[in-house]
Amino acid sequence: xxxxxxxxxxxxxxxxxxxxxxxxxxxxxxxxxxxxxxxxxxxxxxxxxxxxxxxxxxxxxxxxxxxxxxxxxxxxxxxxxxxxxxxxxxxxxxxxxxxxxxxxxxxxxxxxxxxxxxxxxxxxxxxxxxxxxxxxxxxxxxxxxxxxxxxxxxxxxxxxxxxxxxxxxxxxxxxxxxxxxxxxxxxxxxxxxxxxxxxxxxxxxxxxxxxxxxxxxxxxxxxxxxxxxxxxxxxxxxxxxxxxxxxxxxxxxxxxxxxxxxxxxxxxxxxxxxxxxxxxxxxxxxxxxxxxxxxxxxxxxxxxxxxxxxxxxxxxxxxxxxxxxxxxxxxxxxxxxxxxxxxxxxxxxxxxxxxx
Amino acid sequence: xxxxxxxxxxxxxxxxxxxxxxxxxxxxxxxxxxxxxxxxxxxxxxxxxxxxxxxxxxxxxxxxxxxxxxxxxxxxxxxxxxxxxxxxxxxxxxxxxxxxxxxxxxxxxxxxxxxxxxxxxxxxxxxxxxxxxxxxxxxxxxxxxxxxxxxxxxxxxxxxxxxxxxxxxxxxxxxxxxxxxxxxxxxxxxxxxxxxxxxxxxxxxxxxxxxxxxxxxxxxxxxxxxxxxxxxxxxxxxxxxxxxxxxxxxxxxxxxxxxxxxxxxxxxxxxxxxxxxxxxxxxxxxxxxxxxxxxxxxxxxxxxxxxxxxxxxxxxxxxxxxxxxxxxxxxxxxxxxxxxxxxxxxxxxxxxxxxx
Numbered sequence: 001x002x003x004x005x006x007x008x009x010x011x012x013x014x015x016x017x018x019x020x021x022x023x024x025x026x027x028x029x030x031x032x033x034x035x036x037x038x039x040x041x042x043x044x045x046x047x048x049x050x051x052x053x054x055x056x057x058x059x060x061x062x063x064x065x066x067x068x069x070x071x072x073x074x075x076x077x078x079x080x081x082x083x084x085x086x087x088x089x090x091x092x093x094x095x096x097x098x099x100x101x102x103x104x105x106x107x108x109x110x111x112x113x114x115x116x117x118x119x120x121x122x123x124x125x126x127x128x129x130x131x132x133x134x135x136x137x138x139x140x141x142x143x144x145x146x147x148x149x150x151x152x153x154x155x156x157x158x159x160x161x162x163x164x165x166x167x168x169x170x171x172x173x174x175x176x177x178x179x180x181x182x183x184x185x186x187x188x189x190x191x192x193x194x195x196x197x198x199x200x201x202x203x204x205x206x207x208x209x210x211x212x213x214x215x216x217x218x219x220x221x222x223x224x225x226x227x228x229x230x231x232x233x234x235x236x237x238x239x240x241x242x243x244x245x246x247x248x249x250x251x252x253x254x255x256x257x258x259x260x261x262x263x264x265x266x267x268x269x270x271x272x273x274x275x276x277x278x279x280x281x282x283x284x285x286x287x288x289x290x291x292x293x294x295x296x297x298x299x300x301x302x303x304x305x306x307x308x309x310x311x312x313x314x315x316x317x318x319x320x321x322x323x324x325x326x327x328x329x330x331x332x333x334x335x336x337x338x339x340x341x342x343x344x345x346x347x348x349x350x351x352x353x354x355x356x
Numbered sequence: 357x358x359x360x361x362x363x364x365x366x367x368x369x370x371x372x373x374x375x376x377x378x379x380x381x382x383x384x385x386x387x388x389x390x391x392x393x394x395x396x397x398x399x400x401x402x403x404x405x406x407x408x409x410x411x412x413x414x415x416x417x418x419x420x421x422x423x424x425x426x427x428x429x430x431x432x433x434x435x436x437x438x439x440x441x442x443x444x445x446x447x448x449x450x451x452x453x454x455x456x457x458x459x460x461x462x463x464x465x466x467x468x469x470x471x472x473x474x475x476x477x478x479x480x481x482x483x484x485x486x487x488x489x490x491x492x493x494x495x496x497x498x499x500x501x502x503x504x505x506x507x508x509x510x511x512x513x514x515x516x517x518x519x520x521x522x523x524x525x526x527x528x529x530x531x532x533x534x535x536x537x538x539x540x541x542x543x544x545x546x547x548x549x550x551x552x553x554x555x556x557x558x559x560x561x562x563x564x565x566x567x568x569x570x571x572x573x574x575x576x577x578x579x580x581x582x583x584x585x586x587x588x589x590x591x592x593x594x595x596x597x598x599x600x601x602x603x604x605x606x607x608x609x610x611x612x613x614x615x616x617x618x619x620x621x622x623x624x625x626x627x628x629x630x631x632x633x634x635x636x637x638x639x640x641x642x643x644x645x646x647x648x649x650x651x652x653x654x655x656x657x658x659x660x661x662x663x664x665x666x667x668x669x670x671x672x673x674x675x676x677x678x679x680x681x682x683x684x685x686x687x688x689x690x691x692x693x694x695x696x697x698x699x700x701x702x703x704x705x706x707x708x709x710x711x712x
Contacts, residue, residue, distance in 0.1 A: 079439040083504075086435075090506030118474070121501065121512045145477065148439075150446030155474045157513060 002218045006140060006225040008160060008232055015140055015164040015225065017218045019210075022052055022128060022167040025101075026059040029126065032163045037099040037124065040065040041089055043112035044103035045072045048130050051173055056103060056128065065101070066092040074257065076107045077147045079155075085115045099124040099162070105131035106138040106262070110156070113144030117159030127164040131174060132182025133263050135166045136189065136220035141228040141238075152249075152257075158233060166221070168213050176299075181263030183298040187291065188243050188266055189220040191274070194335035198223070202294045240337040243329040244269030247351070250314035254306045267291070267300045272351040277330040279350075280343060284333060288354065308352045312345065358574045362496060362581040364516060364588055371496055371520040371581065373574045375566075378408055378484060378523040381457075382415040385482065388519045393455040393480065396421040397445055399468035400459035401428045404486050407529055408459060412484065421457070422448040430613065432463045433503045435511075441471045455480040455518070461487035462494040462618070466512070469500030473515030483520040487530060488538025489619050491522045492545065492576035497584040497594075508605075508613075514589060522577070524569050532655075537619030539654040543647065544599050544622055545576040547630070550691035554579070558650045596693040599685040600625030603707070606670035610662045623647075623656045628707040633686040635706075636699060640689060644710065664708045668701065 002017040014032060021028065030036065040060070044053060046069040057065060068088045070076040089100075102112030102125060109127055116125035129139035145156025171179055183202070190199035198219050201208065208216060224241065231238040247269030252260055260268070270291050277283035292302050316326055326342040342348065358373040370388060377384065386392065396416070400409060402425040413421060424444045426432040445456075458468030458481060465483055472481035485495035501512025527535055539558070546555035554575050557564065564572060580597065587594040603625030608616055616624070626647050633639035648658050672682055682698040698704065 079435070079442075083435040086511050087505050090504050090510050114474075118470075118511045118513055120510060121499070121514055143477070148446050149443050154446050154476065155442050156477045157474055158477055 002214060004218055004221045004225055006160070007229045011160045013160060013162050013164065015166065015221050017166045017168065017214050017221065019169040019214065020167060021165050022170060023055045023059055025056045025128065025165060026061045026063065028165055029060075029063070029099075029163070033099065033124065033126070035097060037063065037097055039063070039092065039094050039098040040101055041068055041092060041094055041098070042066070042101045042103060043068045043070060043085060043108065043115065045070045045076060045105070045108045047072050048104045048108065052103060052128075052130060052170060056101070070104070070108050070111060074107050074147065074152075076111045077145070077152075079146055079148070081111060082115060082146050085111065086119055089115065089119045094119065094123065096120050096123060099126055101126050101128060102161075103128040103130060105129070105134045109134055109138050110143075110145050110153070113142075113159055113161070114146055114156055117144050117157035122159060124162040125159060127161045129164070129166060130170045132171055132179055132217075133185050135168070135171075135217055136182065137185050137224065139164045139166070140221055140224050142232070151253075160232075166217060168217055171213075178261065180298040180300055181261040184263035184265070184267035184270070184295070184300055186216065186220055187270060187294050188241075189223050190294070191270065191287075191291070191331060191334050192240055192243055192337055193219070193223050196334075199334060202297070203290065239339055240329055243331070243337055244273045246315055246326070246328055247272045247311070250311045251304060251306055253314040254310040255304075260301070260304055264301055267295045268302070268304055268355045271295075271302065271355050273328065273330055275354045276328065276343065276347065276351050277332070279347060280340065281330055281332045281338060283331050287331070287334065303355055306352075306356060308349055308356065311352060312348055315342070315348070358570060360574055360577045360581055362516070363585045367498075367516045369516060369518050369520065371522065371577050373522040373524065373570050373577065375525040375570065376523060377521050378526060379411045379415055381412045381484065381521060382417045382419065384521055385416075385419070385455075385519070389455065389480065389482070391453060393419065393453055395419070395448065395450050395454040396457055397424055397448060397450055397454070398422070398457045398459060399424045399426060399441060399464065399471065401426045401432055401461070401464045403428050404460045404464065408484075408486060408526055412457070412459060426460070426464050426467060430463050430503065430508075432467045433501070433508075435502055435504070437467060438471060438502050441467065442475055445471065445475045450475065450479065452476050452479060455482055457482050457484060458517075459484040459486060460490070461485070462490045465490055465494050466499070466501050466509070469498075469515055469517070470502055470512055473500050473513035478515060480518040481515060483517045485520070485522060486526045488527055488535055488573075489541050491524070491527075491573055492538065493541050493580065495520045495522070496577055496580050498588070507609075516588075522573060524573055527569075534617065536654040536656055537617040540619035540621070540623035540626070540651070540656055542572065542576055543626060543650050544597075545579050546650075547626065547643075547647070547687060547690050548596055548599055548693055549575070549579050552690075555690060558653070559646065595695055596685055599687070599693055600629045602671055602682070602684055603628045603667070606667045607660060607662055609670040610666040611660075616657070616660055620657055621660075623651045624658070624660055624711045627651075627658065627711050629684065629686055631710045632684065632699065632703065632707050633688070635703060636696065637686050637688045637694060639687050643687070643690065659711055662708075662712060664705055664712065667708060668704055671698075671704070
């Protein structure tokens with residue numbers, strides 16, 4: 001069992017990474033949660049629930065657990081679903097000592113996390129992320145949220161989990177495209193990490209499965225945990241984790257969220273960010289090419305079809321901007337990110353031309 | 357200007373109490389908020405908005421402010437209203453540096469606070485409470501929330517305001533019954549305070565208006581601020597503020613929230629709690645009579661019509677219970693509260709008989 005502590009004072013928790021850990025959930029909860037909860041709610045998208053729910057539930061022993069299914073994908077993050085989940089938590093009479101078990105990818109985790117953050121003004125949350133993207137990113141750090149008509153993730157809360165259980169074995173049940181998309185986010189960690197381990201694993205041809213995959217996931221989680229520890233509320237350092245994401249969010253939005261998967265969009269955003277990093281911060285020229293080679297290894301797209309003006313407009317409207325001045329995370333070199341004011345429009349268009 | 361600091365580390369803020377302060381809102385925001393916001397949303401119930409909105413808005417100077425009206429009373433706390441308010445905040449393009457101005461009584465404050473707590477995972481909130489109840493209680497301490505089908509305040513967040521501006525002059529516009537009801541909550545502070553000032557003011561016949569009312573409000577706020585400072589998340593000490601409230605919530609629920617006003621229910625709950633305090637903790641026998649005399653001064657009810665069994669059932673289901681064991685806040689003497697396990701059913705019925 002690989003254990004990564006996320007150190008946040010009285011909100012500290014452990015992230016556990018081990019193949020087969022989902023089937024040991026009950027034992028892990030008993031070992032890591034004090035005081036022990038008397039009731040739980042398992043919140044999961046209906047597809048994931050059918051695949052992994054029975055194994056998890058069977059492991060819970062005497063813990064009374066109600067199951068709350070969510071629609072698949074982003075539909076889970078609508079405010080009507082949030083209201084229904086709160087009502088079901090109340091109907092199941094969960095109290096302040098109860099826990100929410102969030103099983104699924106980023107969308108289910110975001111919704112379940114927001115419900116846990118706000119039911120009775122906050123009860124404990126345990127994450128069981130089932131996509132690579134959620135395992136390396138969404139499950140750690142306490143960001144929860146729902147979508148509004150005006151945009152994604154516009155409402156939410158910071159609510160740290162009490163425990164995260166990552167079982168890389170479940171990734172085998174993902175569609176290849178979804179599994180591969182997660183490596184877009186892993187690559188972001190490779191570019192941000194001051195240590196070369198993550199990027200080296202992605203650039204080697206050694207197969208990423210079994211213990212190597214466990215280690216890779218743990219390395220990403222440890223890097224994220226370090227950022228979260230130093231800047232829980234994303235007031236400074238944690239913003240580095242947005243490398244590639246200002247482009248990615250705008251690309252996804254310009255396609256009305258119907259084209260690229262998030263991890264695919266992040267991969268494209270990394271190409272654009274590395275291109276600008278070379279132009280503006282003197283980062284090594286071949287970095288964008290290294291990014292392209294890793295993306296190719298995981299069959300991730302290197303180009304997409306979009307309206308550059310729409311993307312620029314959505315970048316300007318990105319909720320991560322401070323005040324009205326758009327900022328970007330770029331790299332001086334791998335492992336050395338810097339937040340800089342966005343350059344003039346022509347340079348942003350040039351960066352978009354690299355991926356269109 | 358009376359200023360009460362609420363000391364919570366980097367979440368500290370001031371509560372300002374002064375007659376006429378609402379018309380100086382812009383100046384007070386400029387003096388107390390750093391960095392200065394560029395945009396604001398004024399969220400208020402439509403009746404309060406028509407009474408006090410123009411004066412507040414006129415004082416804001418160059419601060420761009422959108423107005424979001426709420427339905428009156430508890431209808432403001434429905435999840436559909438919450439969703440609409442979030443959408444309007446997004447449509448007005450409020451960003452992370454923007455502020456929510458919450459103008460109104462407890463319900464409007466709770467809803468506006470929850471919207472501020474969760475929009476973009478939390479933006480700054482300034483409270484302008486307009487009822488006595490909200491001025492002495494709801495506006496300080498960071499509790500925000502909405503109602504679910506299963507019960508009141510079942511979802512919410514702790515989100516401390518950045519500033520609270522209390523203008524006792526607005527109380528003159530309240531209906532006499534609503535103004536008087538606030539004194540039920542003031543009396544709670546009188547019973548909890550280790551200093552005799554609040555109870556003495558309530559038991560004297562000196563008129564409670566002008567500077568005396570400003571001082572009384574400031575004394576209640578200071579006592580609440582001290583509880584919040586020592587126990588922000590209501591894990592121990594802050595629970596003392598629930599004196600009388602376990603009875604009050606159950607009474608309100610047994611009447612389907614259509615009978616007693618909250619402050620009236622609190623007054624009745626205080627009689628019941630003082631009666632049990634004498635039986636169980638040896639508290640001075642006349643305390644319940646002193647409570648009755650104060651209630652009489654403010655024309656607050658000393659009896660109500662309810663089904664005792666329903667009230668007991670609702671007390672058992674009160675969300676404030678820890679685990680499944682009901683606890684009550686009682687008094688050893690004025691200023692010396694203690695949390696004790698609820699006594700046997702017959703004693704609870706005896707306490708209810710005092711107010712039925």
